[in-house]
Amino acid sequence: MTAAPLIIFAVLAAVAVASGLAMMLSQNAVYSALFLVINFTVVAVLFLILGAPFIAMLQITVYAGAIMVLFIFVIMLLGGERLPAPQQRLRWQQPLAVVLVLALLALAGYVFAQGAAPAAVLAEPQDYGSPAALGLLLFTKYLFPFEFTSLLLLVAMIGVVVLTAVEERRRRLPRASRRT
Amino acid sequence: MEILNFLSSTLLLVVFFPLLGAVVLLFINREQKDLIRWLAVVFSLATFALSLVMLAQFDARVPGEQLTVVVPWIQVGSSWNINFHLGLDGMSILLVLLTTLLTPIAIFSSWTAIQERVKEYMIFFLMLETGMLGVFLSLDLFLFYIFWEFTLVPMYFLIGIWGGSNRIYAALKFFLYTMAGSILMLVAILWLGIYQGTFSVPELAARGGIDPGMQRWLFLAFAAAFAIKVPMWPLHSWLPDAHVEAPTAGSVILAGVLLKLGTYGFLRFNLALFPDASLYFAPLMATLAVIGIVYGAIVSYPQRDVKKLVAYSSVSHLGFVMLGLFALNTQGIQGAVLQMVNHGLSTGALFLLVGMIYERRHTRDLGEFGGLWTGMPVYGTLMLIVVLSSMGLPGLNGFVGEFTILLGAFGSEALASPVYTIVAAFGVILAAIYLLWMFQKMFLGQITNPKNENLPDLNWREVLVLVPLLVLIFWIGLYPQPFFNLIQSSVGDLANSFSAAGIAAR
Amino acid sequence: MFELAPLVLAFPIAGVLLNLLFGRYLNERWISIIGVAAVGGAFGVAVLQALALAGSGYHAHLALLANWIEVGQLQAPWQLRVDTLSVTMMLLVTGVGMLIHIYASGYMHGDARFARFFIYLNLFITAMLVLVGGDNYLMLFVGWEGVGLCSFLLIGFWYDAGEPSASARVGGEPQAGAGNARAGRKAFVVNRIGDFGLLLAMFMIFWRVGSLQFDAVADYFSVQGAAAGGLATVITLLLLVGVCGKSAQIPLFVWLPDAMAGPTPVSALIHAATMVTAGIYLVARSAVMFELAPVSQMVVALVGATTAFMAGTIALAQYDIKRVLAYSTISQLGFMVAAVGLGGYVAGMFHLLTHAFFKALLFLSAGSVIHGVEHGAHATHAHVDVQDMRVMGGLRSKMPVTFWVYLIGALALAGVFPLAGFWSKDEILADAWHVGMVEGHWHGVLVYVLLALAALSTALYMTRQIILVFFGAPRSEAAAHAHESAPLMTAPLVVLALLSVLGGLLNLPGWHALGTWLEHTHEFFQTGAFNALVAGISTLVALAGIGLGYRVYFLAPRTTADAADALQPALGPMFGFLRGKWFVDELYDAVIVRPFERGARSLAFALDWNFWHDGFHNSVLAAGFRMLAAFLSGPVDKTVIDRLFDALAGAVRVVGSRNLQRLQTGYVRNYALGVVLGVVAVMGYFVSRSI
Amino acid sequence: MIPVNYYLALSAVLFGIGALGVLVRRNALVIFMSIELMLNAANVAFVAFSRQFGELDGQIMVLFVLTVAAAEVAVGLAMIVAIFRTRASINVDELNLLRG
Secondary structure, three states: OOHHHHHHHHHHHHHHHHHHHHHHHOOOHHHHHHHHHHHHHHHHHHHHHOOOHHHHHHHHHHHHHHHHHHHHHHHHHHOOOOOOOOOOOOOOHHHHHHHHHHHHHHHHHHHHHHOOOOOOOOOOOOOOOOHHHHHHHHHHOOHHHHHHHHHHHHHHHHHHHHHHHHHHHHHHOOHHHHOO | OHHHHHHOOHHHHHHHHHHHHHHHHHOOOOOOHHHHHHHHHHHHHHHHHHHHHHHHHOOOOOOOOEEEEEEEEEEEOOOEEEEEEEEEOHHHHHHHHHHHHHHHHHHHHOOOOOOOOHHHHHHHHHHHHHHHHHHHHEOEHHHHHHHHHHHHHHHHHHHHHHOOOOHHHHHHHHHHHHHHHHHHHHHHHHHHHHHOOOOEHHHHHHHOOOOHHHHHHHHHHHHHHHHHHOOOOOOOOHHHHHHHHOOHHHHHHHHHHHHHHHHHHHHHHHHHHOHHHHHHHHHHHHHHHHHHHHHHHHHHOOOOEHHHHHHHHHHHHHHHHHHHHOOOOHHHHHHHHHHHHHHHHHHHHHHHHHHHHHHHHOOOEHHHOOOHHHHOHHHHHHHHHHHHHHOOOOOOHHHHHHHHHHHHHHOOOOOOOOHHHHHHHHHHHHHHHHHHHHHHHHHOOOOOOHHHOOOOOOOHHHHHHHHHHHHHHHHHHHOOHHHHHHHHHHHHHHHHOOOHHHHHHO | OHHHOOHHHHHHHHHHHHHHHHHHHOOHHHHHHHHHHHHHHHHHHHHHHHHHHHHOOOOOEEEEEEEEEEEOOEEEEEEEEEOHHHHHHHHHHHHHHHHHHHHHHHHOOOOOOHHHHHHHHHHHHHHHHHHHHEOEHHHHHHHHHHHHHHHHHHHOOOOOOOOOOHHHOOOOOOOOOOHHHHHHHHHHHHHHHHHHHHHHHHHHHHHHHOOOEHHHHHHHHHHHHHHHHHHHHHHHHHHHHHHHHHOOOOOOOOHHHHHHHOOHHHHHHHHHHOHHHHHHHHHHHOHHHHHOOHHHHHHHHHHHHHHHHHHHHHHOOOOEHHHHHHHHHHHHHHHHHHHHHOOOHHHHHHHHHHHHHHHHHHHHHHHHHHHHHHHHHHHHOOOOOOOEHHHOOOHHHHOHHHHHHHHHHHHHHHOOOOOHHHHHHHHHHHHHHHHHHHOOOHHHHHHHHHHHHHHHHHHHHHHHHHHHHHOOOOOOHHHHOOOOOOHHHHHHHHHHHHHHHHHHHHHOOOOOHHHHHHOOOOOOOOOOOOOHHHHHHHHHHHHHHHHHHHHHHHOOOOOOOOOOOOOHHHHOHHHHHHHOHHHHHHHHHHHHHHHHHHHHHHHHHHHHHHHHHHHHHHHHHHHHHHHHHHHHHHHHHHHHHHHHHHHHHHHHHHHOHHHHHHHOOOOHHHHHHHHHHHHHHHHHHHHHHHO | OOOHHHHHHHHHHHHHHHHHHHHHOOEHHHHHHHHHHHHHHHHHHHHHHHHHHOOOHHHHHHHHHHHHHHHHHHHHHHHHHHHHHHHOOOEHHHOOOOOO
16 A cells, blocks of 8 residues: 555545634634535545545535535625624533543544454446446436435425515515404 | 326326315415315316216226226235225216215305315315225225225314314214224234235135135124214214214215215125125124114104204115115115115205205204295205105105115025015105104294294205206106116126025135 | 007196296296196096007007116016006096196185195196006006105195194194194105005015016916915005005004195095095005905905994094095095905996095085185184084075085985995995805905995985085074185086086996906906895985984084084984094004104113213213223322332432423523433443443 | 545544534534534545445435435525524524423
8 A cells, every 4th residue: 555645635634624623613604614615625535536526526516615605695694703702601511512522533433443344445346436327326226215305405495485485474464464 | 108198097087186186275375265166166076077087988887897097006025915006896986976976066065154264175175085086996905995094084174173063072083983993994904915915805806715704803894994984873973973063065075975985895895805704794784774774763853953863864874775785685785886876965965955054044953943945945845855855755866775775685685584674664664754854844834933034045056056966866766777787787796696696606 | 549658647747847947937827727738638648548448459558668777687667557447547537637627726726836736736646647557566656655745745735834733733842833734744654654565565576576567466476376375465465554554544544634734626636536546556456466365355355344434433523524524535445445355346446436526526515615615704804714514504505506516426425326426335335245145254244334334424424514514504704705616616516526426327237337448457357246135225324324414413403603513412422532533643642653752752862862972972982091091090100100200200309300400401502412412322332232 | 545444534523523513602504514514524434435335325325415415504594594583693592492
C-alpha cells in the first residue's frame, strides 16, 4: 500500500472534521453554513475517491448547492445569524452532551478496535458507480421506493406551502368570520 | 397495455368510480355546497350508467362469473394467494344495480335535508357506495372482507355525525355489533385461505370437499357475521337504533343495501361454500327466520315512531329472504334474491317518504299525524302504493318475492315440513295489520293537529326521487321475468346442487 | 271473437288511467262518462265472448297476455280463461257494475273526491275481472287481493268521517273521524286471514300437481280420483278459509257489516253483488277437488247454512237500513255457500246471479232512501242518523219509484213466487232436501232446516224493513221532507227491478238455461230436479214470514223514533242478543284483538325494548364489558398492579418527584439529549454483550 | 487503497460532531445544519460499505437519504419561518410548550 492515498485521505478527513467542528462552534450562523459547505465539498471528494462519481456530483449540487443556498437564504431572511445575548438555561446540558458524544465515539472506537471490518477494499468492476448502472438499479429493483420518494417530495412541497401560507390566508379573510 | 385493459375493465370502473368522485370532492371548496351536491349526484349517476353498461355486457345464460378482473395482489409463500378478484354473476347483478340506483336517489334526497358539512357527507356517501359495490363484486375472500369492513366506516360517520339526538350511541352500537360478528368470519376466512390454499370463492366452491364437521364450524363463523348484518332474530337490537338515528338517506342505504350484505353473504358464502352444513343448519336457520318474520311484524305494530316501525318491519321482511335462502330450492332462492331487491325498493321508498314528512314536521311520532291525505294527496297516494308494495299486494313487487319464497319453502326438501311456511304466512297477515295501521294513523281520519293543516305537498324534486322506485315497484310486480332471467342460471345451478340428485352427485 | 278477450281488462284499466291522469282537469260529467264507458266496454266484450262461446261449441278458450312468473317449474302466465263459468261472472260483474256506475254518477254528485271514486270503482272492476277471468289460481289470487284492496279503499272512501262504534273500537287510542278507515282496515285484515288459507292451498296444489293452471289441476284430480281424496280434503278446507274471508262466512263474516261505512254504490257493487260472491266462484272453480272431498263438502254446507241462519236472525234486530241489508247479504251468501257445499253448483251460481240483481237493487234503493232523507235533513237542519230506520217512515208517498222497486227487491229476496229469488232459493232448498231426505245424509237435513229458518227470518226482516221505512207516518222532520232521487239514480233501479222479476227465467225448471250453459265448464254442473213439495214449503215459509211481519209491525206501527221494537216483548232478552249481533265482535275483541294488542305491546316494549334492547344489550353486553373493564381496573388493577406501582411510586418519591418533574423541561434539546443517552445505552448493551 | 475502517471512523466522528451540535446549540438553523451533517456522515458510511461489497445498493440509499434530507430541510425551514413569525425568535429554548 502506497502512502499517497492515505495522505490524501488523512488531509481530507482532517479538513472535514475541522470544518464540522467549526460549523458547530461558530457563533455566527452564516459562518456555520459556509463551514458546512466546505465539509460537504470535502465529503464529495471522498465519494469520488470511493468510486461514486454520481453521488459526488449530487452531493455538490444538491447539498452544497441547493440546500445550503436555502439555508443562507433563510438566515438572511430572518436575520438570525446572531442570537441575542447568550442566556444559558440548561447549564448542565453542554457538559453532559460532550460526555455522551464522547462515550458514543468511544463505543464506536471500541468496535473498530475489535477489528470486525476487512482491511482493504475489492477491485472495482468496470461500470461501478456509473450513473447508468445506478439508474438501471433505480428503475428496476428500487422502482417502488423511487416512485414513493416523488410522493414524499410532493407532500413536503404541500407541507411547505401550507405552513408558510397560513398567515397569508387568515389575513385575507373578512373580520367577521375571523371571530368564529 | 395490460394496465390500460385492467383500468378500463367495467367492474373496476363500477366499483371505484364513486371513490374517484370522493377524491374529486376533496378538492372542492366546502362553501360551494351546490357544486358539491351536483358533483356527488353526477358521480353516482355516472356509476349507475356504468352499471347499466355492465348489465348490457352481462350474459344471463352463463351461470358462472363474468367480466372477471383478476390481478395477483398479496402473495406470501405458497399458502397465501390473495388476488384482487372482481366478478359478476346472477347472484350479485341485481344487488349491484340496486346499489347504483339507490345511491343517487339517496344523495338526491339529502339535497335540502343536509346543510351542515355537505362535503364530508357526500364524500362518505360515495365511499360507502364503493364499499358496498366491492362487497357484491369481489370474489376473493380477503378482498371481500376488506370491502365488508370498509363499508362500516362511512356508515359509522353518517350516523354519528348527521344522525339524531342519540346518534353516537347508535353509531357505536352499529359498528361494534357488525365488527364483533366479522371477527369470527375473519378467522374462518383465514382458515379457508390457509388450509384450502386459496382465497378465491369460485375455486373454493368448485373444489368443495371440506370435511362436513369443519363445514359446520365455518358455516357458523360466517353466519355470525351475516346474521348480525341481516339482522336475524334475535340479533336485531342494533337495527332500530341505527335506523332511528340515521339521517334519511342513511336509513335508505342501510335498509336498502347494507342489510342485503348479510343475506348476500349467506347466499354467496354459506350456501355455495358449505353445502353440507347448509343442509344441516337449514331447519335452524329457517326457524330463526320464521320467528323473525312473526316477531318483527308483531313488534312493529305498537311502535309510535314511524322509523322504528319500518325498521322492525325490515326484520320481518328479511326473515322472508332468509327463509327463501334456506329453502334451498330454485323457487326459494330466486324469490329470496328478488325479495332482497324488493325490500330495497319498498323500504327504501318508505324511509324516503318518512324523511319527507320529517323535514316538514320534525317529528316521526304517529300520534302527531292524522288526516294528512286531505292536505297532501300526492304524498298520501305514493305512500299508499309503497305501503301496499311492502305488505305484498299482488301486482306490486313485494308479492312476487314473497310468493315465490313461501312457495319454495312449502315444498322444500331441506326443510321437509310446511310448518315454516304456515307460520311465515301469518307474517303476511300481520304485515297488513301494522302497515295499514300506520297508514291510517298518518293519513286517514280528520286533521286534529293544527300543525298538519297547511303542509305543502311533495315538490318536483321529491317526486322525482320516488319515481324510479315506483316504476320498479310496478314493473317487478307485473312483469318480473326479466329480473328472474338475470338470476336464473346462477341461482339455478346453486339450487340444483341441493336437490336430491345434486346431493347424490356430490 | 276470442281475440278480443284481453280487451275485457283493457277497458277498465284505460278508465283507471284516464281518470287518474286527467281526472283533476275534467268535470263530473266527463269523469263519470269515462268510468261508465270503461265498464260498458268491458260488458260489451263479455257479451261478445259469450256469443263466441256459444258459436264455438262452448269450448274453453285461453288467451295468453304475457308471461308473469317463471321460476323453476313454476309457470304462472298472465292468461285469461274464457269458459261459460268465467263469462257468466264477467257478464254479472260488468253488467251490474255498469248499472251501479251510472247510479253512482248521480249518487256521488258534488263529492270532493268524485274522480277518485270512479278510479277506485274501475280499479275494482279490473281486479274482479282478473279474479274471474284468470286461468290459474295465482291470477285468481291477484284479483282476490286486488278486490280486497279496492274494498279497503272504498269502505274508507270517506276516510275522514265515521266514529268507531263502541264495540268496534279496535287499535289503541281512538282517532278522530277514523271510523270508516278503521272499517276498511278491518275488512282488509280479515280478508287477509282468508287469503292465508288460499295461499297455503295454492302451495299445496303446486307441489302436488306441479301447476296452478285450472285445467292441469282438474286433470290431475280426475285422473287420481279417490286416491287423491285426502289431499283434496286438505286443500279444499284451506280454500274454505279463503271463502269464509271473502264471502263473509262464519267465522270471518265480521268485516261485512262494518263495510257499510262505504258509499252505498260500493255496498251494492262490492259487498252485495260481486266481490263477496268470489268465494262461491272459487268453490265452483275448484269443484273437482270438492267432489273428491265429502268431508269438506259437508263442512262447507254446514258453515254456509249456519251463517245463513245466524245472519238472518241478526238482521231481525238491526235499525240501520244498510246494516239490515248487510246481514241479509251474509245470510244469502250462506245460502250460496251451502248450495255449492251440497254439490249444487248451478243452484249456487243461480242464486249468486239473482241475488246480485235484487241485492244490488235493494242497496241502491236504500241509497236512494238515504239520499232522500239526507236532503230532508239538510232542508230542515235536523240532526238525525240518516240511515236509522227508526227516524224514517211514510216514505212511500215521498219516494214512489224507490218504494216500488224496493218492494220488488224485498219480495224477490223473501222468495215470493214468481220473482227471481223464489226460483234460485228453492233450487238450493231442493238440493238440501235431496241430500238429506233422498241420499240420507244427516247434514243435509240440518242444512235444510237451518236454511228454511233463515228463509223465514228473511221474509220477516224484509217485511219489517219495508214497513219501518215506507209505511206509517214520518217519525222525523228529515223523513217528512224527503224527496225522490234524480232519474240518473232511479233508472238503474228500474232496470235492476226488472231483472229481479225476470231473473228466474235464467234457470226455470224444465228449461235449465243456466245449467246447460255451465255444464260446459264441468260436466257435473247439473241442475237438481224440481221438487214441488219443497217449493210449496218454501212459499209457505215466505208467506208466514211476511204475515208475521205484517202482524207485528203493520198492525202495531211504531209511532216515535225511540220506541221499543215491536218484536222486543216477544223475544225478551233474546232481542238484545240479536241486537248485539250475537256479540261476535265483542267476543273477537276480547279473545283475539285485545290479547293481540296487549301481547304486541308487551312484546315490543317489555320484551324487545326493555328486556332485549335495553336490558340484554345495555345490562349484559355493554355492562358486562364495563364490568370486565371494572374488574381489571378494580380488583386486579387496584390491588395487584396498583400496589406494585404504589411501591414504585414510593421509591420514586424517595428519589424526589421534583427531580423527575424537572425532566420534563419542555426543551427540545433536552429531549434530544435523552435520545442520545438511549443510543449510547443501547450500543453499550450490544457492545457489552459481544465482550 | 484506504481501508474501509478509516471511512467508517470518519463517519463516526462527523456523526458525533453533528450530534453534539444538535445538543449544545440553541440556534434552530445551526441545529438543522448539524442534522444535515449527521445525515452526511451516514452517507459516507453507506458509500464506504457500498464500495466494500461491490454493490450499488448503498449508493441508492444515499440517493434516498438525499431526498429525505431535501424534504426535511424544506419542511424544517418552513417551520422555522412560521415559528419566527409568531415568536420572533429562532431560539429553540424559548419553544418549551411541552414543559411538564
